[in-house]
Amino acid sequence: MISPLLSNAETQGTLPVFSPIDGAEIARAPETDPALMPEVLARATQAFLAWREVPAPRRGELVRLLGEELRAAKEDLGALVTLEVGKITSEGLGEVQEMIDICDFAVGLSRQLYGLTIASERPGHRMAETWLPVGPVGIITAFNFPVAVWAWNAALALVCGNPVIWKPSEKTPLTALATQRVFERALARFGEAPEGLVQLVIGGPALGEALVASKAVPVLSATGSTRMGAWVGPKVAARWGRAILELGGNNAMIVAPSADLDMAVRAIVFGAVGTAGQRCTSLRRLIVHRSIREDLVARLVKAYASLPIGDPRKPGTLIGPLIDQAARARMLAQLERARAEGGVVHGGMALEGPGAYVTPALALMPSQTDTVREETFAPILYVLTYDDFAEAIALQNDVPQGLSSCIFTLNLREAETFLSASGSDCGIANVNIGPSGAEIGGAFGGEKETGGGRESGSDAWKAYMRRQTSTVNYSAKLPLAQGVRFDV
Numbered sequence: 001m002i003s004p005l006l007s008n009a010e011t012q013g014t015l016p017v018f019s020p021i022d023g024a025e026i027a028r029a030p031e032t033d034p035a036l037m038p039e040v041l042a043r044a045t046q047a048f049l050a051w052r053e054v055p056a057p058r059r060g061e062l063v064r065l066l067g068e069e070l071r072a073a074k075e076d077l078g079a080l081v082t083l084e085v086g087k088i089t090s091e092g093l094g095e096v097q098e099m100i101d102i103c104d105f106a107v108g109l110s111r112q113l114y115g116l117t118i119a120s121e122r123p124g125h126r127m128a129e130t131w132l133p134v135g136p137v138g139i140i141t142a143f144n145f146p147v148a149v150w151a152w153n154a155a156l157a158l159v160c161g162n163p164v165i166w167k168p169s170e171k172t173p174l175t176a177l178a179t180q181r182v183f184e185r186a187l188a189r190f191g192e193a194p195e196g197l198v199q200l201v202i203g204g205p206a207l208g209e210a211l212v213a214s215k216a217v218p219v220l221s222a223t224g225s226t227r228m229g230a231w232v233g234p235k236v237a238a239r240w241g242r243a244i245l246e247l248g249g250n251n252a253m254i255v256a257p258s259a260d261l262d263m264a265v266r267a268i269v270f271g272a273v274g275t276a277g278q279r280c281t282s283l284r285r286l287i288v289h290r291s292i293r294e295d296l297v298a299r300l301v302k303a304y305a306s307l308p309i310g311d312p313r314k315p316g317t318l319i320g321p322l323i324d325q326a327a328r329a330r331m332l333a334q335l336e337r338a339r340a341e342g343g344v345v346h347g348g349m350a351l352e353g354p355g356a357y358v359t360p361a362l363a364l365m366p367s368q369t370d371t372v373r374e375e376t377f378a379p380i381l382y383v384l385t386y387d388d389f390a391e392a393i394a395l396q397n398d399v400p401q402g403l404s405s406c407i408f409t410l411n412l413r414e415a416e417t418f419l420s421a422s423g424s425d426c427g428i429a430n431v432n433i434g435p436s437g438a439e440i441g442g443a444f445g446g447e448k449e450t451g452g453g454r455e456s457g458s459d460a461w462k463a464y465m466r467r468q469t470s471t472v473n474y475s476a477k478l479p480l481a482q483g484v485r486f487d488v
C-alpha cells in the first residue's frame, strides 16, 4: 500500500506516477476524460448557486473541519508528499502544516470579509462597499508544492463562497487524490454541502485549457512557469476573467559588509539547497560585497561539502532528489552555459544510481549573464560581486522576475533603503532572513514575470470575491452628485 489515504482504485488508473526517490513507477492514477469537462464546469456552477447563499461563518465551519482532518492526516499526507515529490520528511510535514495554517486563517476570515462604509457627499445617503462571492475558482498547481498551494486557494475560495476545481500537476496526482479524500472526510462531518463544491480533475493540459477557456470560471489561479503564465494570462483576460498568477522567481540575497555571516550562511544554505532548489522562492543569486566575498564563498564551499544528500525519508538527509531526469539534465546544461560565460562552478555533479540526485552548485559569475537571469528549478546558486550599495540593488532588480528577495545587513540605512520605493522591486523583501519559507499570514506573490498575483494571507481573499459599491438614499429628496442640476 502506497498510502492509507489512497484506495486501490486511486492507484490503478492510467497515468503513470513515479517517485523521484528512485525514479520507479509507484502507481497509475485515474485520469479525467477532457470530454467530461463541460459536466465538471456545470456542477461547479450549480454548486455556486447554493454555496453563495450559505452564511460565510458556516462556510468557515467546513474549512475548520478540513483543518482538523488535515491535522489527523498530517503524517500520512506529509509522507506521501515525500514519496511523490522527494521532499525531506520535515518539509513534507511542513507543507501539510502550511495547509493547516491557511485553514485556520480562513476560518477567522469567514467571520470578517469586511467591507466599508464611505462618507457620501449627499445628505440622507449612505455609501457602502460589500464583498460578494464571485463564482467557481479554477486552481492549477505545480509539482513542487503539490498540496499547500491548493489549500491557499481552496480555503480562501470556500469561505468567500466559491466552489473550486483543481487541476494538479501531472507529476503529483496522488497527493491531490489524498487531499481530496481528506476534504471528503471534512465534508461528511459538515453535512449539507452542494455536490461538486470541490472537484479534482487529473490529466494533461487539455483539462487546464478547459478551465482557462471557460467563462464558468471567473477566477483562475495558476502556479507554474512564466511560459505557462504567458499563455494563461492573456487567454483568461480575453474572456474577461481574472487570473491570479504565481510564476517564476529569481530570488536574490544581498550580503552587505556588516552582515552576520554565520546567520547568512545558514540562510543561504537553506534557501539555495532546501527542497533541492525547487521552490519558487529558492535562493538563486547571491550579491556579495567585494570585501567579504572570499570569506563567504569559502564558508559556503565548506558548508556545501558536508550536506547530506540522499533518500529524503532518511533522518538527517537535507537534500533529496530533483523531480526527474529532465530536471537534472536542465540543471547540468545551465551549468555548462554558465561555464561558457566565464563562471567557475563548484559542485553541480550528477550522483550515480537511480533517482535524479545532484550535488548543489555554487557558480561564481563574472557578471549577471543571460543564464543568471533565467530561473532554473534546481540547486544552483550564482554568486555576483558588488562594490557600492546602489549597484547591489540594481543587480537585484535587473532580472525579469520579481518574486522574493532579501538582504543581510546590520546597517539600518541599507535595510530600510532595500525595503523602500527605490529598493527591491519584488513582492517579498526580507531583512536578515532568506527569501523562502514564507508564513501564510502575508500576501504571497510577486511582480514582473512572476505575474502580479497575490495568494494566501493579508487581503489576498479579495481576489476571490466581487466588490459591490452601493449608495442608499434614505432621504425624501433626490440630489445628484457633483452638484449636477437636472430638474424634471
Ligand code: UN1
Residues within 6 Å of the ligand: 098, 144, 145, 149, 223, 278, 279, 280, 281, 435, 436, 437, 438, 439
Ligand atoms: C512555491 O514554491 O510555489 O515561501 C511556494 C515559501 C513557501 C511557499 C512556496 N511557503 O517558500
